[in-house]
Amino acid sequence: MRIKGWKEVFAFTFNQQIKTKSFIIGTAVMAFIVALIAFLADVLPMAFLGSQIEQAENALKGGSIYTVDTVYISNETDYRFDLTNLLTSQSLNCKIITSAEADAKISEISDTSEKAMVVRIISGNNGLGVDSRYATGEDNPVTKNDCGSISSMIASEVNVQYLLQIGVPENEIARTLSGVTTTVSSAGEEPVSMIQQIMNSVVPMISAIVLFIFIFSYSQLVAQAVAIEKSSRVIEYLLTSVKPLAIILGKVLAMCCVSLLQFFIIGLGGTLGFLVSLPFGIMSKVGSLAGAAADSMAAAGNSEAIGIVNDIGAAFSNVDLSVLVIMIVTFILGFLFFSGLAGLAGASISKMEDLSSAIQPMSLIGVLGFYLAYFPQVTGEENTMSMIARYIPISSPFILTSDYMLGKIGIVEALISIAIMVAADILIMMFVAKVYETIILHTGNRLKIGDMLKMTK
Amino acid sequence: MSLVVEHLSKKFGEKVAVRDLSFEINEPGVFAFLGTNGAGKSTSIRMILGMLAKDSGSVLWNGQPLDIMKEQVGYLAEERGLYPKYNILEQMYYFASIKGVKKKDATPAIDYLFSRLKIDEYKKMKAEQLSKGNQQKVQLAAALLCNPKLIILDEPLSGLDPVNADLFKSIIREERDNGKYIIMSSHQMETIEEFCEDLVLLHHGDVVMSGNLNDIKRSRGRENLTIKADKPIGDIAQRCGLTLVEETPNGSSFKVKSEDDAGRMLREMLDNGINVIKFDLREPTLHELFVEKCGGNTQETAPEVR
Incomplete structure (x- = not known):
């Protein structure tokens, strides 16, 4: 029509x-x-989420995903550990210091704006240990949580390098560290x-x-x-x-x-x-x-x-x-x-x-x-x-x-x-x-x- | 060209709006479409234009059913109007466009009609800024815009002052002289007599009179007599069988049964030494015919004269 x-x-x-x-x-x-x-x-949302967005942005643009920029490593054991590659891959600066310098550095970052942490690798009665201290100070964004994550990562790497140095075969180490797969999910609908x-x-x-x-x-x-x-x-x-x-x-x-x-x-x-x-x-x-x-x-x-x-x-x-x-x-x-x-x-x-x-x-x-x-x-x-x-x-x-x-x-x-x-x-x-x-x-x-x-x- | 309307009927529920309307227009001119208020004129016009579905009957233009979507028909409705808030010229272009006329072709026609109707200066104004008379002129211009062969004017002169009424009449005359077929409805009987030769008169939906106006008048004969004399004439008039219609300062009006009665009346007045100032024996006017046909009960009106 x-x-x-x-x-x-x-x-x-x-x-x-x-x-x-x-x-x-x-x-x-x-x-x-x-x-x-x-x-x-x-x-307006930038006023509330700005710092977190900025942090994520830094992380994804090649900066650190952590609130930490620099990790001072003090190896106080008889073994040699190379953590530079590990830390650099996480966009962290790795600086090697002596045990004497470690004390001074810990004292130095206790009240500073430097985004840093000090990691001491030590020998004890129960084997190796990793002792970490993170910077504190007014307006210093470094969080304990991030330092914990970095410490765990370093401890894991130290463990591997230690086992290699005492003669454990690489495949044995891999098998030992592979552990048991775990999955976690919610009981009901995904929140x-x-x-x-x-x-x-x-x-x-x-x-x-x-x-x-x-x-x-x-x-x-x-x-x-x-x-x-x-x-x-x-x-x-x-x-x-x-x-x-x-x-x-x-x-x-x-x-x-x-x-x-x-x-x-x-x-x-x-x-x-x-x-x-x-x-x-x-x-x-x-x-x-x-x-x-x-x-x-x-x-x-x-x-x-x-x-x-x-x-x-x-x-x-x-x-x-x-x-x-x-x-x-x-x-x-x-x-x-x-x-x-x-x-x-x-x-x-x-x-x-x-x-x-x-x-x-x-x-x-x-x-x-x-x-x-x-x-x-x-x-x-x-x-x-x-x-x-x-x-x-x-x-x-x-x-x-x-x-x-x-x-x-x-x-x-x-x-x-x-x-x-x-x-x-x-x-x-x-x-x-x-x-x-x-x-x-x-x-x-x-x-x-x-x-x-x-x-x- | 011809317009043939045959047996047009329309009912609204149980109410008969138009019953068996038929007429023909076979040559250019102005055809009178008359009736009392509510007689069914507008309903008939809407059926002729195809705007309203008819119950029965046909409308033929040049032997073919009239299709206003194809034919250029000019229409000035009784209930007319314009968009109050819109510019007049733009409205004219719109009216032209829906009739299939392009802007460049419409412009000269608009210019001519607006100039002829003396409304040139209102083109850029909104309709609501114009007087009723000027709005009516714009509407007439819209009706004539596309040089239509068939024009329907429903009460074109209502509400106009004498000057503008004369202007409208001159334009209607011009259109008639240009060979247009015009159907005009009006309650101004003098105007109808001035323009129309043929007519149809509706009353309560029925055709009560139709045909050529002169023929109708002639068939009735000279039955209206007006006499002005210097003495009373009532007794003589009664003796001569004259029926008094009304008395006015201009004389007494009578109905006569035959022209012989009128002659006898004149002789008797002269024989009685009455000085006759005015003695006018004439055919009935359209106004008188209208009142006669529609003033009383429809059932009592005379059979239609063709």
Whole structure:
């Protein structure tokens, strides 16, 4: 079926809408606010996580993954130990000192900002020992934990070199040191990191709110535009050249594009804000470190900084082009659904003052859909309600994108949800097509939903 | 070219809006589409234009069903309007575009019509800034924008001051002289008489009169007599079988059964030494026919005159 004239309706509606002061000012203000939020959201976390990120960055850029830079080694045994290669491989400076110097050095680093530790390899009654002292002092970041890790590493190497020197064959040593493999895992579900938890609840909520505002406010503009055409009687003229279906189609698509345009302009504002924040923000650091951090997990051991980097990276691991595509598709489908209903609401009245009461049923459906999408996300965990919400056309447009982005659903589930939305949109548009032609010239009291349903028979 | 409307009917629920409407327009000119308020004129026009589904009947333009998506039809609706917040010129370009006319082709037509209607200076304004009369001019310009062959004007003169009404009339005359087929609805019977030769009159959805206006008048004969005299004439009029319709300072109006009765009345007045100032025997006006057909009960109206 060729619908003549919809393109002209589309072009006129689009052009007029983007020229309105409310669109220009509203878009500019929102773009600025979003830019500011994007900037602050990237920069503010650095105040809390900055030192840890910096530490991880140092580690992964070739610096030490520890808070220690220099290890002073004092070998007080009769054996020879070469620890230089081991420590250098961990980006640690290795400095050999005598036992006399060791005492002086320990005294020296007891109140210093030097990131150092002193390791004494000693002989005792029970064999060899490693005695480590770490630097202390105001603002000295060296931690006992890191020194413990370095000491264990050195002790292990000293042990191997000692066994070789007393004549134990290399393969025997390897067999002895291989030990017993141990694995540790949680009894229940793998615990979710704090950052992942925050992302799981905050992102869907923000996404639901933003999509709801855009879809719903522009759907109401469709209702308003239809009502203006009816109340100003322009519709009588338009119908001499275009069919009612072409009018509603052109109008709905134009409003959809206007809202997408506004959405992208605001998104552009956010991107600009983010780009400006890059030199100071957390995301650029996370972005550059995330991949490298994953490779260094083994070496990093229980490093908290690397963990945070990986948590943030994991939260956005599903963000790619498919997310953008799904977001646009669900936005358009959600928009068609609600604006189709809104168009009917606008056509059911003859006077502008009846508009608010006419769009009330649509508002209720929209708000219900929004809460269906919003509430299950509060806990950040998967539940029955959230599963249902992503397949119901009144709520799925608000939640599908974030669910997919956070990896709560895969592409198959997303496509099923989209297919349901498409089917719902077709049904709505068939209903609109059937009823709109009849009610567009209706004058008098507002038509009720029951009246419209009768028209479809 | 011709427009043939045959047996057009429409019901809204149980209420008959239009019943068996038929008429033909076979040559350019202005065709009067008349009726009381709520008689079904706008419903009929909407059915003719295809904006409203008809229950039965057909509308043929040049022997083919009229398709306003293909034919250029100019329409000035009774309930007309413009987008209040939008620029007038942009609205005109939009109206042209939905009729398939490109901007460059629409510009000369808009310039001509706006100049002709003396609204050039309002092109850049918003509709809500214009007076009702000027908005009406813009709407007439929109109706005539694409040089349509068939023009439907529903109450084109309502709400206009005499100066602008004359301007509208001159434009309608111009369109008629350019060979356009114009259907005009109006409650101003003098205007209809001025423009139209053929008409259809609706009352409560029924056609109560249709045909050529002169033929209708001629078929009724000269039955309206107005007399102004220097003495009372009531007794003489009664004797001559005249029925008094009304008395005004300009004289007394009577209905006569035949022209012979009128002649007898004149003779009797002269024989009685009455000085006759005015003696006007004429055919009924359209206004009188309208009131006669629609003023009382539809069931009692005379059969239609063709």
